[in-house]
Amino acid sequence: MTKRYFTRKEQKQLKCNPNVQAVSEKAITYTDEFKRHFIAENEKGKLPREIFETAGLDVELIGIKRIESSGKRWRAAYPKAGVEGLQDTRKTNSGRPSERELTLEEKLKRLEAKNRLLEAENELLKKLDLLERQMLKKNKNRYGTKV
Structure with missing residues (x-):
């Protein structure tokens, strides 16, 4: 994880992009649609930086290291679990099974x-x-x- 933190102004700027689901001072959560788009474009040969720029994301603000690590993570998850592997499971999968009946x-x-x-x-x-x-x-x- 990078040591660079996002200011409130930068967080607000990033959050305005439709491809961004959430932003904190340390992290960006991208939409599942953007992740699928990234994989499709990357498989066509586009570079991660190009994909982010085309999506209207400020590469300088996000940082090339963050972009590369996100791409690497998504490319690794996609062959293993398909589209489901790209979904953000932090809220739905806390690691502990639910004890209550749905x-x-x-x-x-x-x-x-x-x-x-x-x-x-x-x-x-x-x-x-x-x-x-x-x-x-x-x-x-x-x-x-x-x-």
């Missing part, structure tokens, strides 16, 4: 959230499959043979 409403909310996540993953896989089939068809038409 209400039906809480269970329903959790299941709905999980369902939305799975639907999003399925849509992504469908799009990837379609792109792959299009590329294969394109190559087949180009070379007249199956690749």
